[in-house]
Amino acid sequence: MAASVGVFATGMTWEESPVIARTVDLVHWAVGANDYTDFHFDSEAAQSRGFDGPVVNGPWKARAMKAFLEARAEPHDVLFDVIDIDYRLPDVVNRELVFAFEVLDAQSDSQGNLRAEIAGEVRNPVGEVTTKANLKVVVATSLETDELPLDATKDALSMGKAHGPFTYTLHHSDFLRYQQISGRPADEVDDVMPAAFFGAIDPVERRDLDLDSFLLEIPLTKVGGGNAFNEVSYERPIRAGEVLTVMTTYTDVFEKKGRSSRLFFRVRENVYRDEKGEKVAVSTNGHVIAYASEGAQK
Structure with missing residues (x-):
């Protein structure tokens, strides 16, 4: 009904x-x-x-x-x-x-x-x-103030379901800016990017995919957060001028308790493919929010 x-x-x-x-x-x-x-x-x-x-x-x-x-x-x-x-x-x-x-x-x-x-x-x-x-x-x-929304977050992230595709064109200007910011000498700047650049074409980091922003609004004191880890396995380097599509799948949601905080992790996998549909890379990325909680570790 x-x-x-x-x-x-x-x-x-x-x-x-x-x-x-x-x-x-x-x-x-x-x-x-x-x-x-x-x-x-x-x-x-x-x-x-x-x-x-x-x-x-x-x-x-x-x-x-x-x-x-x-x-x-x-x-x-x-x-x-x-x-x-x-x-x-x-x-x-x-x-x-x-x-x-x-x-x-x-x-x-x-x-x-x-x-x-x-x-x-x-x-x-x-x-x-x-x-x-x-x-x-x-x-x-x-939400109750002493609970983290594990089940609600899993529902919101559609665990195991691929989101996308998200399409990104890799411009030479992006490569130039990234290499300059990362400290590469000007005479060594080229059109080939290191594996770390995959983090710059992540739909979540670019806010093209935003499924868990409600976590920032729950009534618990937040004491930190951000990227917990990033791992990339790639088949080949990427070059300026390429067009990549990305499919993002959330694979895990879990909590860890520390001495004075509760760590809430969301883990996702990105699969990158080129215009031929061939897989270029797979990345695994974890985000964490730390909420204050006295005596969280028992």
Whole structure:
């Protein structure tokens, strides 16, 4: 039976107030995502590619959709199970965008959570639909302060399910910047990247895949976190000009208790393939959040 109560109900439709992605927003996004594609914030670069002006990042629009749904569901936690985005037309910076939503289905599960499938779209100032999305969410009850959401996180990450493909073009400018930042002498810079560069084309690091950001909102004191480990096994080096696709699969979620903190790990595997479909590399990456907990280690 379709849910008739809750923050999302089958058949519900609404539009958010228009928003504007400013150039400064996209510069901040570029820094956070390590994505310095120039046509997102440089007018001349955008016009040289045939755009009217700098183009809004696709992941920025996806994150805005998530933020609208999270705000509507407050004070409940929202876990994003599926996020499928179809970018149809470019949106230009500093122009109004309208985000609209329709709840296709809403069901209560056996644990009292609300599971909903929601269609979203972005429209430009002339009413054209530039982006369409299908989002499957779980609206959960607030978490107890002494519990880490292992099961909810496994559900949100769709353990064992491959997400993607995510496609990245490896530009010479990216290689140049990476090698300069890593301290390579200028006369040794080339178009071949070390294995560590695979970390720069990780959908999670680039925020193209964001399924567990709700962990930052649970009511526990956070005392640290970040990358726990990165391991890469590659078939061959990668070169500037290549186009790689990445499929990401979460493989493990677990907790470790220390003397004064609780460490919450999420482990994922990235499989990289070239335009021929041949496997280039496989990486295993772990992220951790540390929550304060006196006497966690018994």
